[in-house]
Amino acid sequence: xxxxxxxxxxxxxxxxxxxxxxxxxxxxxxxxxxxxxxxxxxxxxxxxxxxxxxxxxxxxxxxxxxxxxxxxxxxxxxxxxxxxxxxxxxxxx
Amino acid sequence: xxxxxxxxxxxxxxxxxxxxxxxxxxxxxxxxxxxxxxxxxxxxxxxxxxxxxxxxxxxxxxxxxxxxxxxxxxxxxxxxxxxxxxxxxxxxx
Amino acid sequence: xxxxxxxxxxxxxxxxxxxxxxxxxxxxxxxxxxxxxxxxxxxxxxxxxxxxxxxxxxxxxxxxxxxxxxxxxxxxxxxxxxxxxxxxxxxxx
Amino acid sequence: xxxxxxxxxxxxxxxxxxxxxxxxxxxxxxxxxxxxxxxxxxxxxxxxxxxxxxxxxxxxxxxxxxxxxxxxxxxxxxxxxxxxxxxxxxxxx
Numbered sequence: 001x002x003x004x005x006x007x008x009x010x011x012x013x014x015x016x017x018x019x020x021x022x023x024x025x026x027x028x029x030x031x032x033x034x035x036x037x038x039x040x041x042x043x044x045x046x047x048x049x050x051x052x053x054x055x056x057x058x059x060x061x062x063x064x065x066x067x068x069x070x071x072x073x074x075x076x077x078x079x080x081x082x083x084x085x086x087x088x089x090x091x092x093x
Numbered sequence: 094x095x096x097x098x099x100x101x102x103x104x105x106x107x108x109x110x111x112x113x114x115x116x117x118x119x120x121x122x123x124x125x126x127x128x129x130x131x132x133x134x135x136x137x138x139x140x141x142x143x144x145x146x147x148x149x150x151x152x153x154x155x156x157x158x159x160x161x162x163x164x165x166x167x168x169x170x171x172x173x174x175x176x177x178x179x180x181x182x183x184x185x186x
Numbered sequence: 187x188x189x190x191x192x193x194x195x196x197x198x199x200x201x202x203x204x205x206x207x208x209x210x211x212x213x214x215x216x217x218x219x220x221x222x223x224x225x226x227x228x229x230x231x232x233x234x235x236x237x238x239x240x241x242x243x244x245x246x247x248x249x250x251x252x253x254x255x256x257x258x259x260x261x262x263x264x265x266x267x268x269x270x271x272x273x274x275x276x277x278x279x
Numbered sequence: 280x281x282x283x284x285x286x287x288x289x290x291x292x293x294x295x296x297x298x299x300x301x302x303x304x305x306x307x308x309x310x311x312x313x314x315x316x317x318x319x320x321x322x323x324x325x326x327x328x329x330x331x332x333x334x335x336x337x338x339x340x341x342x343x344x345x346x347x348x349x350x351x352x353x354x355x356x357x358x359x360x361x362x363x364x365x366x367x368x369x370x371x372x
Contacts, residue, residue: 001120001123001126001129006120006121009120009129010117010120010121013113013114013116013117013120014117016113017110017113017114017117020106020109020110020113021106021110023106024103024106024107024110027094027099027102027103027106028099028103030094033094033147033148033150033151033155034151034174034175034177034178036094036102036147037144037147037148037151037178038178038181040140040143040144040147041144041178041181041182043140044137044140044141047133047136047137047140048137050133051130051133051134054126054129054130054133055126055130057126058126058127058130062126081127082127084127085127085130085131085134088131088134089134
């Protein structure tokens with residue numbers, strides 16, 4: 001990951017962790033269930049955004065290097081990894 | 094939220110926050126992008142599980158009380174809230 | 187499902203099926219892959235909307251009847267079903 | 280899309296369309312709401328699988344060609360498209 005991306009990603013992750021600590025407090029303060037679920041969904045959306053930023057950087061760097069390289073097996077491997085994280089989205093949300 | 098649910102939920106949220114702090118360290122240690130994305134997806138799945146636990150409790154308590162109550166508008170309102178969080182899942186993951 | 191909901195739901199399902207037949211033609215006409223994927227995602231979003239409509243009706247009818255009824259086991263069962271479809275959303279998209 | 284992929288994709292799309300027609304009949308036959316929702320979720324999962332197959336083919340062909348090509352703007356454009364469909368998954372399911 002390049003330095004700019006790394007900085008953006010760690011800031012967003014720190015913010016997501018802070019958000020979750022806030023949700024813990026909401027639960028302890030007996031906040032209404034539906035409002036708690038909405039906050040959890042907001043964190044999940046923020047994390048999806050972080051994944052997209054990392055993937056974008058990954059495509060521009062590692063994937064580009066592998067595809068321009070001479071090793072067809074490495075090329076296959078790295079492309080299947082991308083398909084893999086795309087497919088995994090089908091199992092989470 | 095009843096006390097048992099509250100305990101389970103806050104423990105799982107604390108664990109998710111800790112997981113995210115670990116992912117921050119992974120990023121700073123230059124862990125491979127795809128592995129970082131997989132960890133983020135694992136946290137998202139864990140958070141979905143927390144939402145499900147909270148919803149289950151909400152249905153057994155608040156929703157049940159409202160539906161057994163005498164106020165048809167309150168009944169409508171509380172059921173639409175449930176549909177709302179279900180629908181929101183279409184916009185996140 | 188009440189008659190109004192049934193009509194809306196079958197119309198939307200017919201429309202989704204028609205949309206998919208259109209995507210089949212797009213594939214046979216060598217439409218650009220990314221555009222095909224976007225159309226598939228549009229169908230998935232339309233299907234999510236149908237599920238939300240059905241769930242809303244289910245909550246207003248069957249779930250309300252069960253919760254107002256005298257059988258605590260039936261109540262539990264029907265509420266767990268709702269949690270079940272919510273949870274399943276974590277595994278698809 | 281290469282011919283093998285095109286065949287697999289159109290078959291799976293035809294099967295998804297048929298599945299939806301079956302769900303329409305289920306609704307007309309007053310099938311229990313929750314069972315209808317589960318079938319809709321099954322179609323959505325099948326469609327996600329189709330998207331993954333198309334994306335895999337797209338990465339192996341168009342994306343690989345663009346990245347090995349001489350046009351840096353075209354490279355950027357095609358990689359952003361991939362990020363775009365990944366990101367869109369956050370809005371559907």
